[in-house]
Amino acid sequence: MFERVTALWSPTPTPAPPPAKASYDPTDPKQNPLNPQGLKPCCACPQTKSARDDCFLKFDGSEVDEKCKALVQEHIACMRSLGFKI
Secondary structure (H helix, E strand, O other), X not given: OHHHHHHHOOOOOOXXXXXXXXXXXXXOOOOOOOOOOOOOOOOOOHHHHHHHHHHHHHOOHHXXXXXXXXXXXXXXHHHHHOOOOO
């Protein structure tokens, strides 16, 4: 117990831990050249997002999978083209 307390006042400093590796941020243009504007996922691909959302609202839950599949795939392709991992 006292070893830890005395270590706090000891003349030898403890080495600092290495800096943490920065995680990948698709909204950072420096890390992701595919997204030079730094768009966040909520604001990326507004055309395909709005078409997808309109389709979800237009059809019943049992029909959505079949009717909106192509629009969902287009939106996913657009998001991936901007470097988002979906």
